[in-house]
Amino acid sequence: xxxxxxxxxxxxxxxxxxxxxxxxxxxxxxxxxxxxxxxxxxxxxxxxxxxxxxxxxxxxxxxxxxxxxxxxxxxxxxxxxxxxxxxxxxxxxxxxxxxxxxxxxxxxxxxxxxxxxxxxxxxxxxxxxxxxxxxxxxxxxxxxxxxxxxxxxxxxxxxxxxxxxxxxxxxxxxxxxxxxxxxxxxxxxxxxxxxxxxxxxxxxxxxxxxxxxxxx
Amino acid sequence: xxxxxxxxxxxxxxxxxxxxxxxxxxxxxxxxxxxxxxxxxxxxxxxxxxxxxxxxxxxxxxxxxxxxxxxxxxxxxxxxxxxxxxxxxxxxxxxxxxxxxxxxxxxxxxxxxxxxxxxxxxxxxxxxxxxxxxxxxxxxxxxxxxxxxxxxxxxxxxxxxxxxxxxxxxxxxxxxxxxxxxxxxxxxxxxxxxxxxxxxxxxxxxxxxxxxxxxxxxxxxxxxxxxxxxxxxxxxxxxxxxxxxxxxxxxxxxxxxxxxxxxxx
Numbered sequence: 001x002x003x004x005x006x007x008x009x010x011x012x013x014x015x016x017x018x019x020x021x022x023x024x025x026x027x028x029x030x031x032x033x034x035x036x037x038x039x040x041x042x043x044x045x046x047x048x049x050x051x052x053x054x055x056x057x058x059x060x061x062x063x064x065x066x067x068x069x070x071x072x073x074x075x076x077x078x079x080x081x082x083x084x085x086x087x088x089x090x091x092x093x094x095x096x097x098x099x100x101x102x103x104x105x106x107x108x109x110x111x112x113x114x115x116x117x118x119x120x121x122x123x124x125x126x127x128x129x130x131x132x133x134x135x136x137x138x139x140x141x142x143x144x145x146x147x148x149x150x151x152x153x154x155x156x157x158x159x160x161x162x163x164x165x166x167x168x169x170x171x172x173x174x175x176x177x178x179x180x181x182x183x184x185x186x187x188x189x190x191x192x193x194x195x196x197x198x199x200x201x202x203x204x205x206x207x208x209x210x211x212x213x214x215x216x
Numbered sequence: 217x218x219x220x221x222x223x224x225x226x227x228x229x230x231x232x233x234x235x236x237x238x239x240x241x242x243x244x245x246x247x248x249x250x251x252x253x254x255x256x257x258x259x260x261x262x263x264x265x266x267x268x269x270x271x272x273x274x275x276x277x278x279x280x281x282x283x284x285x286x287x288x289x290x291x292x293x294x295x296x297x298x299x300x301x302x303x304x305x306x307x308x309x310x311x312x313x314x315x316x317x318x319x320x321x322x323x324x325x326x327x328x329x330x331x332x333x334x335x336x337x338x339x340x341x342x343x344x345x346x347x348x349x350x351x352x353x354x355x356x357x358x359x360x361x362x363x364x365x366x367x368x369x370x371x372x373x374x375x376x377x378x379x380x381x382x383x384x385x386x387x388x389x390x391x392x393x394x395x396x397x398x399x400x401x402x403x404x405x406x407x408x409x410x411x412x413x414x415x416x417x418x419x420x421x422x423x424x425x426x427x428x429x430x431x432x433x434x435x436x437x438x439x440x441x442x443x444x445x446x447x448x449x450x451x452x453x454x455x456x457x458x459x460x461x462x463x464x465x466x467x468x469x470x471x472x473x474x475x476x477x478x479x480x481x
Contacts (some may be wrong), residue, residue: 056473088305093237106313111222
């Protein structure tokens with residue numbers, strides 16, 4: 001039996017005296033799309049940031065493709081595509097193309113393929129026409145699409161998506177869903193967090209619910 | 217193009233594009249250099265025929281100011297880059313890259329370091345073209361010395377980036393270091409005019425060696441062999457300081473991941 005893509009064992013995270021995640025244990029198999037739903041403040045973003053190596057667990061172990069998020073952070077980062085929840089995660093005075101090219105280089109996209117990869121993704125998310133516009137002029141929905149494109153830059157086998165569709169209209173949601181599905185059908189693992197039940201139902205191969213830091 | 221060059225190119229172009237998006241930024245810098253050079257020219261005329269450390273007073277001051285300007289940028293640019301990424305919300309997406317945190321911070325300094333070196337050269341060119349600054353310039357020795365000096369300054373600037381990652385504020389020690397360097401490092405007057413104990417303090421500062429060497433190569437035509445002592449001190453400071461500071465940036469990032477404060481601005 002192959003290792004799960006994501007393995008979480010007895011994960012707890014506290015900030016000061018406040019416990020945000022309590023004893024989470026979870027496996028996500030390769031190729032699976034797990035949607036973790038929960039209200040605001042339930043610990044969804046904290047869980048995703050631990051998987052993205054941006055936070056260390058207070059206790060417990062977390063691995064991505066067998067790599068520990070603390071001891072082998074670099075290997076984990078090479079294996080993930082990450083879309084953070086904040087729409088303010090781009091350089092506002094650079095255009096969409098410049099932003100994606102910078103992150104593509106930082107994420108290790110081959111220099112010879114970089115421009116083509118960025119152009120392809122901008123086209124697929126419907127931002128080719130706005131590629132030369134500064135991001136400060138983008139709507140929240142356009143930024144959300146750009147964030148999804150950034151997560152897809154490297155064809156990473158594991159996607160971590162933090163409410164990537166919350167600023168999108170119905171049409172934008174549909175095309176984002178299609179794009180993510182098309183880019184990784186059958187092989188890519190996705191852990192997707194949302195507070196939207198309908199979104200969870202439409203995306204997931206499995207749904208888990210996070211409530212006050214406890215997985216149910 | 218290799219991966220390292222591509223990274224330097226995209227980080228350089230990022231900051232160039234941001235800088236150019238503020239239309240008056242370059243114009244203000246040019247005016248600043250011209251007014252600065254004019255001010256120091258007239259200040260040097262007050263000094264008259266005295267020759268500080270054997271150099272023409274205008275040249276002595278202008279090299280001091282240009283070197284100090286390069287140092288100030290190199291000290292501040294790393295922390296400013298971290299702060300800018302915290303404010304823009306881009307720090308976390310960058311830290312999700314496989315790049316080590318130290319490399320990410322160093323890449324962010326590519327543009328400011330090149331711009332500060334250009335600004336230093338602009339001071340000297342303005343002095344020569346507009347105010348009759350003369351000197352025998354050894355270009356190769358000057359460039360090598362400037363690179364070594366920026367390496368030594370950058371080691372301290374890197375430390376400040378680590379500080380900013382942890383406390384989210386500017387580093388008061390960096391400010392103190394800048395002020396002490398400005399006062400004791402021979403920017404406006406030779407170190408030899410200071411009391412003996414302050415001269416000992418000055419010998420601990422990289423700017424003292426940088427300005428000694430740059431005046432010799434830019435005004436006296438000295439070659440690499442003549443400035444070897446300064447190159448050895450600056451090179452040693454850079455060789456010890458840069459890896460140490462990069463390790464501290466990594467440690468500061470780990471601290472931020474434990475404390476959960478990385479993205480805070």
